[in-house]
Amino acid sequence: MIDDKTLExxxxxxxxxxxxxxxxxFRSQIDSVITYFEILKEVDTESVxxxxxxxxxxDELRMDEKKESFSTAILKSFAIHFMDGYFAVPRIIEKRxxxxx
Amino acid sequence: xxxxxxxxxxxKEMLDNGDISAVEIVxxxxxxxxxxEREELPLNGYIEFFDDAEKxxxxxxxxxxxxxxxILEGLPIAVKDNILISGHEVTCGSAILEGFKAPYSSTVVxxxxxxxxxxxxxxxxxxxxxxxxCEYSVYGPSRNPYERNHxxxxxxxxxxxxxxxxxxxxxxxxxxxxxxxxxxxxxxxxGLKPTYGSLSRYGLVAFGSSLDQIGILGRxxxxxxxxxxxxxxxxxxxxxxxxxxxxxxxxxxxxxxxxKRVAIPVEISEEGVDEExxxxxxxxxDWLTGMGVTVEKISLPVLKLSVAIYYIxxxxxxxxxxxxxDGIKYGFRDTTGETLEDLYVRTRTRGFGEEVxxxxxxxxxxxxxGYYDEYYKKAMEVRRLLKGRISELFTKYDFILSPTSxxxxxRIGEKVDDPLSLYLTDICTTFANLASIPALSVPLGLSKKGxxxxxxxxxxxxxxxxxxxxxxxxxxxxNF
Numbered sequence: 121m122i123d124d125k126t127l128e129x130x131x132x133x134x135x136x137x138x139x140x141x142x143x144x145x146f147r148s149q150i151d152s153v154i155t156y157f158e159i160l161k162e163v164d165t166e167s168v169x170x171x172x173x174x175x176x177x178x179d180e181l182r183m184d185e186k187k188e189s190f191s192t193a194i195l196k197s198f199a200i201h202f203m204d205g206y207f208a209v210p211r212i213i214e215k216r217x218x219x220x221x
Numbered sequence: 222x223x224x225x226x227x228x229x230x231x232x233k234e235m236l237d238n239g240d241i242s243a244v245e246i247v248x249x250x251x252x253x254x255x256x257x258e259r260e261e262l263p264l265n266g267y268i269e270f271f272d273d274a275e276k277x278x279x280x281x282x283x284x285x286x287x288x289x290x291x292i293l294e295g296l297p298i299a300v301k302d303n304i305l306i307s308g309h310e311v312t313c314g315s316a317i318l319e320g321f322k323a324p325y326s327s328t329v330v331x332x333x334x335x336x337x338x339x340x341x342x343x344x345x346x347x348x349x350x351x352x353x354x355c356e357y358s359v360y361g362p363s364r365n366p367y368e369r370n371h372x373x374x375x376x377x378x379x380x381x382x383x384x385x386x387x388x389x390x391x392x393x394x395x396x397x398x399x400x401x402x403x404x405x406x407x408x409x410x411x412g413l414k415p416t417y418g419s420l421s422r423y424g425l426v427a428f429g430s431s432l433d434q435i436g437i438l439g440r441x442x443x444x445x446x447x448x449x450x451x452x453x454x455x456x457x458x459x460x461x462x463x464x465x466x467x468x469x470x471x472x473x474x475x476x477x478x479x480x481k482r483v484a485i486p487v488e489i490s491e492e493g494v495d496e497e498x499x500x501x502x503x504x505x506x507d508w509l510t511g512m513g514v515t516v517e518k519i520s521l522p523v524l525k526l527s528v529a530i531y532y533i534x535x536x537x538x539x540x541x542x543x544x545x546x547d548g549i550k551y552g553f554r555d556t557t558g559e560t561l562e563d564l565y566v567r568t569r570t571r572g573f574g575e576e577v578x579x580x581x582x583x584x585x586x587x588x589x590x591g592y593y594d595e596y597y598k599k600a601m602e603v604r605r606l607l608k609g610r611i612s613e614l615f616t617k618y619d620f621i622l623s624p625t626s627x628x629x630x631x632r633i634g635e636k637v638d639d640p641l642s643l644y645l646t647d648i649c650t651t652f653a654n655l656a657s658i659p660a661l662s663v664p665l666g667l668s669k670k671g672x673x674x675x676x677x678x679x680x681x682x683x684x685x686x687x688x689x690x691x692x693x694x695x696x697x698x699x700n701f
Contacts, residue, residue, distance in 0.1 A: 153579075
């Protein structure tokens with residue numbers, strides 16, 4: 121069973137929240153899936169020397185050539201909050217200063 | 222000839238002979254789509270039928286008149302909502318990408334466009350391709366054309382739906398664990414998951430990058446071959462792209478099956494498989510035997526683990542890939558909080574649906590300190606074992622045969638709150654993605670209640686043509 125501390129920790133890493141009224145349902149659904157993963161424990165993988173996956177066709181990499189990227193106008197069209205050529209976010213420095221005080 | 226029911230090869234012939242125009246083709250599919258939209262329960266296969274499709278068709282007719290048509294000139298295709306078409310909205314069936322317009326086109330779309338193909342619209346899907354039923358979409362579920370209260374299968378449910386219902390002759394979908402084959406099976410059409418690296422992933426919104434692959438859905442094997450012949454092949458913009466050439470595969474040549482060897486793994490074709498599906502597999506297997514093929518039941522226990530391996534690796538990769546949706550650079554933003562952390566959390570919590578949140582959580586869980594070795598590393602090791610076993614199998618056999626799904630299409634809402642039960646419907650398909658091999662879902666006919674049943678043929682890496690040639694023989698003999 122996923123305990124409260126683990127649940128909070130993984131939600132924090134995921135930058136997600138789950139409403140209190142559906143939290144137990146969410147926990148139970150995740151639990152059933154994680155429990156199912158236990159079937160892998162029975163498999164002997166000692167003979168497997170590497171877990172890395174080799175990709176297909178990686179022997180042929182493209183040349184490192186400079187190419188035209190998106191214009192500022194296109195980038196601006198992606199986001200509602202755009203200012204002076206940058207994506208705008210909430211102020212963070214002022215907030216931290218206020219917290220330090 | 223009825224335009225909407227004609228395969229691409231016939232539409233191509235009619236266009237070449239001047240019997241019809243590209244504009245007439247687009248109008249025929251649009252009218253069929255709009256007719257269905259007036260039904261009490263519309264199929265909901267398209268999220269959007271493009272307003273500019275007819276304009277593109279007019280341009281295509283002009284190109285044809287000029288005497289230099291492309292290979293696919295004037296032929297239409299529908300495209301899943303996670304494949305970029307420049308200037309068109311692309312949302313992956315998610316609220317978090319509402320209103321986002323693609324700034325460039327995917328390589329596959331560019332290649333099809335360069336040969337004259339026309340894009341009819343974008344199709345419904347499980348949010349970020351995470352689902353097996355096409356119910357986890359912000360646009361609501363797509364409905365099965367054979368029984369509207371039943372699911373289409375997913376995640377490329379919209380693509381399968383529009384092809385099955387003659388709202389498009391072919392469609393692009395995407396695969397991570399069965400998302401082309403499962404809906405193809407549930408909707409009674411053909412669905413190809415090509416070898417990993419066969420079609421460029423450039424411009425396909427990432428889910429599980431070591432598994433993702435664009436696939437093709439159609440009503441006849443030759444139509445899939447025609448699209449693959451243009452769309453496939455090496456792309457320098459995708460570092461995992463393979464140096465493979467499909468340009469000569471269309472039209473599919475007749476195949477001699479005599480002497481071929483087929484394996485049917487009992488782990489994914491017997492236990493837990495619906496009796497009617499087993500019956501249809503037997504019909505196909507007997508047909509192969511009659512053609513001189515050696516069909517053998519084999520045991521490959523590692524296949525029973527493929528759902529567990531898949532649902533560790535795919536969410537792990539997804540949790541990283543979907544971290545880019547933070548409310549800053551594009552898509553939806555929740556501004557109700559004060560801090561940057563509030564912005565991230567509230568945007569993602571409101572923007573993502575329940576299944577996507579579950580998978581991001583599972584992904585971060587299996588990658589986190591204390592659980593990494595137990596889950597992620599272990600899954601990667603077992604994946605390697607599985608890949609080795611599959612590779613060994615192809616030294617003795619030409620094909621692996623199984624059902625595409627262990628169950629028949631079920632009612633909408635029946636399993637939506639039971640993720641594990643839904644995950645287990647992928648038991649027959651995930652091994653092909655984990656082993657990077659091609660696999661094709663082939664329609665076998667209908668159940669007693671009139672629901673489609675599909676079979677899966679998997680082949681060795683880059684043997685798409687062989688799979689399609691077997692399917693062509695079956696199609697010609699069975700008319701499915």
